């Protein structure tokens with residue numbers, strides 16, 4: 001059955017801007033404020049990763065400390081290890097996300113360790129998060145393919161998702177990191193994962209590299225998934241997945257959902273404006289078809 005409302009998890013300020021030319025802290029804070037004003041209530045604001053690896057996210061603490069908080073909005077951050085968690089906690093992140101992968105090679109390139117080692121690193125982080133009552137989201141990358149290994153078995157996606165869920169992640173976000181999947185595969189993968197993680201606790205995080213993200217979401221919409229990650233103006237990519245473009249543009253997702261009578265509580269025109277503003281900072285047009293059509 002189709003959902004009547006869905007939750008959108010906005011990743012533009014993190015997934016988007018981690019892979020763009022560096023923008024000022026002020027411009028990032030402006031973007032986050034405009035996203036909240038457009039009605040987004042779940043905003044990924046940065047990452048606590050090595051600034052040598054991802055210099056674009058080096059000001060995440062400053063952002064979380066200084067951003068004027070809007071009531072009802074959750075400001076979250078990526079944390080690959082205990083060190084990152086402690087920095088996020090000190091900066092005032094409302095929730096954090098650990099990120100693993102269903103591909104060994106991607107895990108090595110992205111976080112410099114194997115899948116098993118990453119799980120070991122997550123254990124103390126999860127314990128500390130529990131002590132501080134901080135919710136933890138879990139990402140699994142390469143769910144529909146890997147830039148280094150190609151095809152990834154759905155059984156491996158399900159295995160890693162189940163581990164993260166059983167460790168205490170409240171939601172598992174399934175990442176098509178390189179946007180390579182097509183609708184039949186996306187649906188099959190979600191069905192397999194939903195056998196080990198309740199479908200209500202799954203989110204889809206589809207990059208739009210091959211222009212398939214909206215079709216893939218539509219193919220999974222009646223399975224009971226009601227959380228989708230998206231990036232305003234289609235910002236970004238992943239520095240450790242060469243050629244990956246940004247996530248599905250939030251504007252395009254919202255337009256489709258509203259057209260289908262599915263509620264998001266997002267003001268599309270304010271959202272499109274936020275996307276145009278950050279795109280202007282980057283010196284290029286918005287990557288959202290809908291935002292450009294509405295202009």
Ligand code: HMG
Nearest residue numbers: 048049050053080083084099110111112139141175177238
């Ligand atoms: P490492 O080198 O294996 O870690 O990196 P280490 O523990 O040996 O530490 C090395 C140095 O990093 C030390 O500093 C640490 O202090 C520092 P040094 O002594 O050399 O000066 N360090 C840190 N600094 C800040 N924050 C931390 C931290 N941890 C260690 N948390 C590490 C391991 C994970 C840190 C590194 O590989 C890294 O930062 N990788 C970047 C990963 C990343 O941000 N990738 C992009 C996000 S994931 C993504 O986009 C996919 C997703 O969107 C889903 C999808 O689309 O599929 C989520």
Ligand code: MG
Nearest residue numbers: 015175177238
């Ligand atoms: Mg991503």
